[in-house]
Amino acid sequence: MSVVPPGPPALDIDDSPTHEAPPPVEPPAPAGPRAGRALPCTVVLVGLMGAGKTCVGRCLAKLAGVPFVDADAEIEAAARLSISEIFATYGEAEFRATERRVMARLLERPPLVLAAGGGAFMADETRALIARRAVSVWLRADLETLVARTAGRSHRPLLNSGDARATLAALMERRYPVYATADVTLDATDEPPLATARRAFxxxxxxxxxxxSCPSESSP
Known part of the structure; x- marks a missing residue:
C-alpha cells in the first residue's frame, strides 16, 4: 500500500479586522466636479498584475472620498506572511482559500475602493459577493503593457518561474473572458493613474x- 506524504499544515489566518496603513503621500486630487462626491458603495478593481489597480485605486479613493484597501496587503497582514511565502509554503490552493475569506470580510465593510488580486475575481463565490455588494471595474491592459510593468518584480509568484511573457499571455486567455463580466471595463493606458481614476469615477x-440602487442596498 502506498503512503501519501502529509501536505503542509493549514494556513493560520487572523480573521480580525486589520487597520489600513497610512497611504504614501500623493498629490491631492484637484478640485472640480468630482470633489467631495463620495461614491455610495464599494468599488472593486479587478485585472491582471501590472494593470495598475493599486495606483489607480489610491487615486480613485481620494476622488470618491472613501478609504483604499489593497486585498493582497490584507492577506499578508492576516497570514503574517508575504504572498510569495504563502505560495512557497502552502501552495496556490491554500492562498486562494485565504483570498476568498479575506475578500468576503472586506466586502462587509462600509464603502471603499478595493484592489483585488489578479485571481480573486476568478472565484465564483467571490465574484457573486462582489456582484451583490459592490461595483466591479476591470482595468484592461494589453500584453505589452503588462510585460513592461511587471518586468524585474520578484514579489509576483506566478511570474517567478519560466517565461513571464508566456505566463501573462496564458493568464490573459484564461482570465479576460471572466474579467469581461465586470460592471465596468476601462482600458489601462500609459496615462497618469489620476487620469485613469477620473475615468473610473x-x-x-x-x-x-x-x-x-447600489448593490449593497438591493442585496439581502
Missing part, C-alpha cells in the same frame, strides 16, 4: 445612475 457614477 465617472464610469462608476454612470453605471450607478442606470441602476435602481
Amino acid at each position: 465617472d464610469a462608476v457614477r454612470r453605471h450607478l445612475a442606470h441602476s435602481l
Whole structure:
C-alpha cells in the first residue's frame, strides 16, 4: 500500500479586522466636479498584475472620498506572511482559500475602493459577493503593457518561474473572458493613474445612475 506524504499544515489566518496603513503621500486630487462626491458603495478593481489597480485605486479613493484597501496587503497582514511565502509554503490552493475569506470580510465593510488580486475575481463565490455588494471595474491592459510593468518584480509568484511573457499571455486567455463580466471595463493606458481614476469615477457614477440602487442596498 502506498503512503501519501502529509501536505503542509493549514494556513493560520487572523480573521480580525486589520487597520489600513497610512497611504504614501500623493498629490491631492484637484478640485472640480468630482470633489467631495463620495461614491455610495464599494468599488472593486479587478485585472491582471501590472494593470495598475493599486495606483489607480489610491487615486480613485481620494476622488470618491472613501478609504483604499489593497486585498493582497490584507492577506499578508492576516497570514503574517508575504504572498510569495504563502505560495512557497502552502501552495496556490491554500492562498486562494485565504483570498476568498479575506475578500468576503472586506466586502462587509462600509464603502471603499478595493484592489483585488489578479485571481480573486476568478472565484465564483467571490465574484457573486462582489456582484451583490459592490461595483466591479476591470482595468484592461494589453500584453505589452503588462510585460513592461511587471518586468524585474520578484514579489509576483506566478511570474517567478519560466517565461513571464508566456505566463501573462496564458493568464490573459484564461482570465479576460471572466474579467469581461465586470460592471465596468476601462482600458489601462500609459496615462497618469489620476487620469485613469477620473475615468473610473465617472464610469462608476454612470453605471450607478442606470441602476435602481447600489448593490449593497438591493442585496439581502
